[in-house]
Amino acid sequence: MKHRIALLFSFFFYCYLYGQTILVEDDFSSSSKYFDNSKLTIWGSNSSVQSAFIITQKADNNGMTFRAISLTDSALLHTNYHTDTLKSLKALTCLDWQFTPVNRKQKDTLYIEFDILWSNMTSSGESGRINMITLYRYPAGGADFNDADSLMKTHPFGRPAYHIRVRNSSTTLNKGFIGYGGGNDSLGRLYIHDEWTGKLRHWLAGAVPPSGTGTYPASLNSSDFTITTASATRWKHFTWIIEPEKQSFYHRYSSDSFAGPGALVTSINIPEHSTENPPYYHWFDTIEAFRIYFNGNPTNTYFANLKISLKTNLTNRNDLHRELEIVAYPVPATNYLNISGVKRISQLEIISTDGKVLYTRKNIQPEIPINIAWIEPGVYFLRIISGTEIKTVCWVKQ
Incomplete structure (x- = not known):
């Protein structure tokens, strides 16, 4: 606990x-x-x-x-x-x-x-x-x-x-x-x-x-x-x-x-x-x-x-709502991570808090869960490239 x-x-x-x-x-x-x-x-x-x-x-x-x-x-x-x-x-x-x-x-x-x-x-x-x-x-x-x-x-x-x-x-x-x-x-x-x-x-x-x-x-x-x-x-x-x-x-x-x-x-x-x-x-x-x-x-x-x-304080800035569109769940995640809020993913990266790219995958369907069973417990960033937009969300592996 x-x-x-x-x-x-x-x-x-x-x-x-x-x-x-x-x-x-x-x-x-x-x-x-x-x-x-x-x-x-x-x-x-x-x-x-x-x-x-x-x-x-x-x-x-x-x-x-x-x-x-x-x-x-x-x-x-x-x-x-x-x-x-x-x-x-x-x-x-x-x-x-x-x-x-x-x-x-x-x-x-x-x-x-x-x-x-x-x-x-x-x-x-x-x-x-x-x-x-x-x-x-x-x-x-x-x-x-x-x-x-x-x-x-x-x-x-x-x-x-x-x-x-x-x-x-x-x-x-x-x-x-x-x-x-x-x-x-x-x-x-x-x-x-x-x-x-x-x-x-x-x-x-x-x-x-x-x-x-x-x-x-x-x-x-x-x-x-x-x-x-x-x-x-x-x-x-x-x-x-x-x-x-x-x-x-x-x-x-x-x-x-x-x-x-x-x-x-x-x-x-x-x-x-x-x-x-x-x-x-x-x-x-x-x-x-x-x-x-x-x-x-x-x-x-x-x-x-x-x-x-x-x-940076994003309040009242144009990119605030776009940054919050993508959701990674559940929190914390154990074996699989789900993504919502994006229709197409050109490239997906899992990044550690010290900036290391641990996993890269291209052209994936967002409705398909991502297998994260192999990742050590901790806090990570999920960087998603969709067309010309790059968005990042935070998630935790238990």
Whole structure:
């Protein structure tokens, strides 16, 4: 029964995701897809630009292994502003992915998925915290060298829109939160007052500077986690969904046999219109980049399998009713799959959720059931070519 429920859950999740456009997909097979902000300063004992990050194969206690990025041992000693001030990494222990701007006025939904493993858990969760931030007004090509120490540019690292903080806390408090907006003023500028030098610097970690520096507005628009999401023993898979009126955060173990976002951690409504000035503090017209910030010192965090995609909202679009004409049933199917809603099938394909074509058949009669007894249980797509039209439906094999 539990397996059936998991399959049905995956079915609805993947059917809902159908129609996505992938904006970013990074398995860290190289370092070419992101901007490495740690290279924008000279830190530690280095005499030249050096990355604070390293890509390795990382296994959890169950042997699940991903290619992941994390801080180097040397970088862990120089994170934040809390070590040697002049040679610290400041808040540059973060990576940025820039993508084609998402126009939020189209009412489309943004999906951000990734896997994380912590080196250990701590009581406060601060040393190993991870901040994820979506950014608007992001500069093409990223920031320039020494931009972190200069206020000459208005937003050299972009401005924070929606954000999540996940802490590796082993206690009942400080699990993390989800929120939106931020910065030190109504423009969302990423400023921080460096108490060691008395100099204003950019705080790249997102919407919430350290306590005592103030945020805009005074009360943060956020929702705290009430459950533990971090793990130092097993890889965790996270899904962050930003809808037109709400953003939600989900988690599960990466090794879970069923696909899908997992259990809901928390969610928060996003006001579309605001009487505050400026109105885009709540509703950000565009999303142009994604940032992950590693706090480190001394906890290391391993980040893997980033995927950012956009699901088009088909409401009021001409192809909505055509997309829903074809029906594949029963759900779930066991040995045979029936198709209705199409008179002629030029070609039929069965496709797995990772895009592999498992079966192809041409010139078939739609009233004849398709034998699927040989297919492993799971969620699949059925792509049907009828004349000049190509239509896809989602179905599940039990």
